[in-house]
Amino acid sequence: MMNSPFYPTLYQVNTRVRLRQLSNQLNRFATLDDFPDSELDQWVNLGFNWVYLLGVWETGVLGRNVSRSHPDWRREYEELLSDLQEEDICGSCFAITRYQVSEILGGNEALLRLKKRLHQREIKLMLDFVPNHTAPDSPWVEEHSDFYIFATLNDLQREPLNYVQIPLAGENRVFAHGRDPYFPGWPDTLQLNYNNPAVPQAMLAELLKVAQLCDGVRCDMAMLILPEIFEQTWGMTTELFWPEAIRQVRKQSQDFVFMAEVYWDMEWRLQQQGFDFTYDKKLYDRLLEKQADPVFKHFWADIHYQSKLVRFLENHDESRAAATFASGVHQAAAILTYFCPGLRFFHEGQLQGFTQKISVHLGRGPKQLTDANLASFYHHLLTCLRLPVLRxxxxxxxxxxxxxxxxxxxxxxxxxxxxxxxxxxxxxxxxxxxxxxxxxxxxxxxxxxxxxxxxxxxxxxxxxxxxxxxxxxxxxxxxxxxxxxxxxxx
The missing domain is CATH 2.60.40.1180 (Golgi alpha-mannosidase II)
Structure with a gap:
């Protein structure tokens, strides 16, 4: 395995959208094998040490149907794509049926070939891991229904956004949607029950399989399965998952990297449990306030803590930086974000100054114009970030x-x-x-x-x-x- 710099740079690619673009160019369905060498070489030339491929895992029909029928989501798609087609709505890439690369993308074999090509260029591969929930048509629903949180018809009537009725073994059972304690459930997911000891064991087995396909994982909403958060949300006690899971994965892959999407002041806690990097949403929020003092005080934190923070100006969850930060403010915020310690996270389209955010439920995005001034700015910034002193x-x-x-x-x-x-x-x-x-x-x-x-x-x-x-x-x-x-x- 190649060595990583202490402060690496990561590039997030929306895999399904990018392959749709390549399909249009090739006049056939493109797979992971069709990422051109010139594109991989460009990632090298830009100085990226990691590529994070968003959305490679299998998703199902039920999740896709929810994505296509949800009225609020649908309005969002139609605002983005004036010529929206049903086939453009492929379902959330976080409503996963199983941790196997979608056959549409070429399957596990194509991913491993792409991983080899990346390694030849000294680039590591990061993929998603979603510990909190699965798609509603995961095989586990039929094979291991006890892996999920059940509820009653009264629960469903009282909180229709948090529960769903699914036919199972000849009867209708009420399942809980995956959610965090502050928002309604995600309607295209089912909540895993970490109070059942078989669930963390099963998720560890999945994680070990994932670790054979990549060099690191971005763990979606990683704090949701912490015992105190799970009990707050579901009123059930659980055991710690992350420390032992991380230890087991590193027995198999010593240099495997864990990156946590995490909020609510849980960053340090997850670092202590073994995460290499944790999201720094606080810096992003403070930069949005356009006040120097909160940003300056943010940098008072201990350097060992800061070194493990993920610094970003946009990602698939946040609005486009070019649409959020006015010209001038954008550049100043980027200098503060990417020249401080930590992992430097860049999102596909950010370097061109794209302004339209693409929903994770879509497999196609709109054509967007490049902002020449921002493109030049990011070119100079990334050139600087290649300096050893900044790594x-x-x-x-x-x-x-x-x-x-x-x-x-x-x-x-x-x-x-x-x-x-x-x-x-x-x-x-x-x-x-x-x-x-x-x-x-x-x-x-x-x-x-x-x-x-x-x-x-x-x-x-x-x-x-x-x-x-x-x-x-x-x-x-x-x-x-x-x-x-x-x-x-x-």
């Missing part, structure tokens, strides 16, 4: 000081350095809607009696400053609204 270096948050008395704009600056034996970087962002000034105290004692050259890697800006001045008063910065520098210090 293996040491990160340090800096304090900003006022440029003169009663000038409080320094509070809008967020700045940090990266250091290695070969290189030093200084990143500074004025995360506000107005210009600002500050002094930065730099942690480089060897500047004494030297001239310091500052070359901005994201622009043509270049400065020379005397080291003694930088050590005494600091580096003076004057940046416009949402302005930033990514300085290479020499």
């Amino acid at each position: 293996q270096g040491t990160w340090q948050l800096l304090d900003c000081h006022n440029a003169w008395e009663n000038n409080f704009t320094y509070k809008n600056f967020i700045a940090f350095t990266w250091q290695s034996d070969e290189q030093r970087l200084l990143i500074a962002v004025n995360y506000s809607s107005y210009s600002g000034q500050c002094y930065l105290q730099l942690p480089f004692d060897d500047f004494k009696n030297r001239t310091c050259k500052l070359k901005d890697l994201m622009s043509s800006t270049y400065y020379e400053r005397q080291g003694d001045e930088l050590l005494s008063s600091g580096l003076y910065l004057d940046l416009p609204a949402w302005g930033y520098h990514v300085f290479d210090l020499r």
